[in-house]
Amino acid sequence: TQLLEQSPQFLSIQEGENLTVYCNSSSVFSSLQWYRQEPGEGPVLLVTVVTGGEVKKLKRLTFQFGDARKDSSLHITAAQPGDTGLYLCAGLNQGAQKLVFGQGTRLTINP
Amino acid sequence: DSGVTQTPKHLITATGQRVTLRCSPRSGDLSVYWYQQSLDQGLQFLIHYYNGEERAKGNILERFSAQQFPDLHSELNLSSLELGDSALYFCASSVGAGRLIITEAFFGQGTRLTVV
Numbered sequence A: 001t002q003l004l005e006q007s008p009q010f011l012s013i014q015e016g017e018n019l020t021v022y023c024n025s026s027s028v029f030s031s032l033q034w035y036r037q038e039p040g041e042g043p044v045l046l047v048t049v050v051t052g053g054e055v056k057k058l059k060r061l062t063f064q065f066g067d068a069r070k071d072s073s074l075h076i077t078a079a080q081p082g083d084t085g086l087y088l089c090a091g092l093n094q095g096a097q098k099l100v101f102g103q104g105t106r107l108t109i110n111p
Numbered sequence B: 001d002s003g004v005t006q007t008p009k010h011l012i013t014a015t016g017q018r019v020t021l022r023c024s025p026r027s028g029d030l031s032v033y034w035y036q037q038s039l040d041q042g043l044q045f046l047i048h049y050y051n052g053e054e055r056a057k058g059n060i061l062e063r064f065s066a067q068q069f070p071d072l073h074s075e076l077n078l079s080s081l082e083l084g085d086s087a088l089y090f091c092a093s094s095v096g097a098g099r100l101i102i103t104e105a106f107f108g109q110g111t112r113l114t115v116v
Helices: none
Strands: A003-005 A010-014 A020-024 A031-037 A043-048 A054-060 A063-066 A072-076 A085-093 A097-099 A106-109 B006-007 B011-013 B020-022 B031-037 B043-052 B053-057 B064-068 B072-076 B087-094 B110-114
Touching: A003 A063, A003 A085, A010 A020, A020 A106, A020 B006, A031 A072, A043 A054, A085 B072, A097 B043, B006 B087, B011 B020, B020 B087, B020 B110, B043 B064, B043 B072, B072 B087
Parallel strands: A010 A106, B011 B110
Antiparallel strands: A003 A020, A020 A072, A031 A043, A031 A085, A054 A063, A063 A072, A085 A097, A085 A106, B006 B020, B020 B072, B031 B043, B031 B087, B043 B053, B064 B072, B087 B110
């Protein structure tokens, strides 16, 4: 069974601080996605990383895929209250046609 | 709006009962995925259908079953319900072309099932 472990599970910081969320696995994935989920809503895709070592930036969010395609990180600079939510990483096992999710990081940005 | 429609939005039922959750994928999407999300948990993959055929199974209980119909909508049937089945059930769809390369999964708003 492929598992994705996210850390930390909970993070509460002040507005303006920087943070990094990690997503780790012992398995190799074809690609890795990051989603954000708000209460009462389904997850919404933020980014897909495909190539080992790939770095993608989305405004204040920076996503990195590990060289071995087993891990990923999400870095947020100058966090804002609007960044509050549940951040989920998901690994694609293309051969098994499964999208496997981590348990999520619940992020709270305090004004 | 993701374009994926799930009904009902809320469902309260008693233990031992059977319920059916419905999902209409985005127009043109052939793949439908079902996930279960318990309180403060990530999403647990249940099952994947592509163009009417089952393609992958996750940790889906024998009491649960699903199908995808010719019009591509999907139903998840949950029977002999237990208290522990209370959760959010999400459906997602994606284009799924060729060897089912997943580019993006679009999620519905979920069905909140409460078993009492």
